[in-house]
Amino acid sequence: MSDFAGPAPPGTVDGVPLTIDARFNGPDDSANGGYACGLFASACAEPVAVTLHAPPRLGVPLRTEPGGRRTHLWDGDALVATAAPTRHRVVPPAPVPVSVARAAVPGYRGRRGHPYPHCFACGPDRESGDGLRLSPGPVPDRVDTVACPWVPDAGLSAADGRVRAEFVWAALDCPSGWTADLVAAPKVLGWMRAEVLRRPVAGEVCVVVAALDSFGGGGLAAGSALYDESGVLLAQATTRWYAPAG
Structure with a gap:
């Protein structure tokens, strides 16, 4: 069984803004991509792949909206990310001691x-x-x-x-x-x-x-x-x- 998301973080239910704290930056003025993708994925009901269309801004409310099988993340009128179910098979690299x-x-x-x-x-x-x-x-x-x-x-x-x-x-x-x-x-x-x-x-x-x-x-x-x-x-x-x- 996949432990996909863990407990959903607060502020990520449909229609409720998701805000990325400034601590979780990648470049100085935008979010770390993996953190942002994981936080967004945690708002979805099933395992997804996340596409980043724009750098997620820090400290501003981002709106999640479902659209069919996809969920979109918006910064005002700008599309930031899309999450969608995927059949992409992940093949992990072999372990290292x-x-x-x-x-x-x-x-x-x-x-x-x-x-x-x-x-x-x-x-x-x-x-x-x-x-x-x-x-x-x-x-x-x-x-x-x-x-x-x-x-x-x-x-x-x-x-x-x-x-x-x-x-x-x-x-x-x-x-x-x-x-x-x-x-x-x-x-x-x-x-x-x-x-x-x-x-x-x-x-x-x-x-x-x-x-x-x-x-x-x-x-x-x-x-x-x-x-x-x-x-x-x-x-x-x-x-x-x-x-x-x-």
């Missing part, structure tokens, strides 16, 4: 020249307990694959003691982008499909792994997965990234 993931961290490309150094998920300028501080570095003998440990803190937990689904989405998001060189060619998330099988508990040692699927035309596609320290799959995702507009 915790020791290998830890050894990969020093190779994280985003340590210097990060295009979004304050990103909630992977920004090196965030403090522990404020951002996720993911540092996915290359895995030896695994082409275009990165990994890092993640130990979620208690501030990410829902009332049931497990990490909220939107934070799992955020953890699956950024490592997939770092399967390419985002310092040389910055990109932002444009589409994400995730499945959360089990939400981890605070303090649980996890490993995030991501592998590049394709690269070209100014974009990339990648798969990512979250494992526990025994190599049991907790969550998986497929993402598509594009050069930022403008």
Whole structure:
């Protein structure tokens, strides 16, 4: 059974504004893509893929509206995102031992020249307990694959003691982008499909792994997965990234 969304966050029922706190940024002036997709997905009744049409603004009410099998997220008259059921099959990258993931961290490309150094998920300028501080570095003998440990803190937990689904989405998001060189060619998330099988508990040692699927035309596609320290799959995702507009 999929532990898809966890308890629905407040303010996300149909017609009630959804507001993304400024803490959860990617670029300084817009939301972290994975967090935004996960929060929006939590407002939907079934597992979905989320397409981002525009950077979600921070601190402003965003309106959710169902439309047939799709749900739309609006910022005034501007369409921000669309969530829709999908048959897209997620194939997770193979697990990586915790020791290998830890050894990969020093190779994280985003340590210097990060295009979004304050990103909630992977920004090196965030403090522990404020951002996720993911540092996915290359895995030896695994082409275009990165990994890092993640130990979620208690501030990410829902009332049931497990990490909220939107934070799992955020953890699956950024490592997939770092399967390419985002310092040389910055990109932002444009589409994400995730499945959360089990939400981890605070303090649980996890490993995030991501592998590049394709690269070209100014974009990339990648798969990512979250494992526990025994190599049991907790969550998986497929993402598509594009050069930022403008």
